[in-house]
Amino acid sequence: MDPVAKAFIDAWNDRDADALTEVFTEDGVLIDADRRFEGHEEIRSGLAEPEVTGYSVEVLEIGERRADGQRLLVEVKPNGGEGFRATFDFTIEDGRVPKADFQFA
Template identity: 40%
Template sequence: MNLRSILPASLLVLALAAASGCAGTEKAPDAGAAPAGGASSAAPANPPSAKQGDALATLDPAVKQYVDAVNSKDLDKVVSAFHADGVVSDVGREIKGADAIRAWVDNEVIGGRLDVLENTPREGGNRVLVQFAPGGSGGFRAYYDFQIRDGRIARADLTYA
């Protein structure tokens, strides 16, 4: 899979820098990564660590649905985790409403692997540190700050870690 087809330019630069081990970036482990251009497997290459297990156990149900649906490549389930008027701020780019979120998920999220590394529960949501590996790449770390309303994601702010 061509990374240009699934990543906005800003994410592509960071993903390529991380994969090449450029100064100032942290190279993700290669263990279990799919070969370049290959599809990632549905199951994680390594089981979650105890810290990851603890982080997953304390996720808000809507956030857990999002994570599980991304990893199972279930577009409808990812989209249904959001309110119809939900908003995603992807490194400053605003994606508003169910149709726009569906297009974003389909073009940029499905096919990747999302691992929760840390979780900070808070009133009205979760702030999680994740490792996102789009399309079998080594990936990058990011903070996902989820705001929950009535059991669904009202807003997700995504920023690089």
């Protein structure tokens, strides 16, 4: 797994909104299904919401490796609940994420 994508997954599971935000470029974009967060302030705020960070993420498969990023198939599990699958698609440039697109099944 790309080290940047791994850092994001690790920070997510640690529920560390600051570390999650630092993975992104200053003008990074996070698309979380039907929500869009732009820039560090919005991303940090969005990732700090309990309905976002109240879940753990397990990587099931590295779906695609590209020169500019990586797509992961993950299982998202709410604390004490049934999980569901999603794709986390990261664009990676110079060790940071300018765009991440999360789509849920």
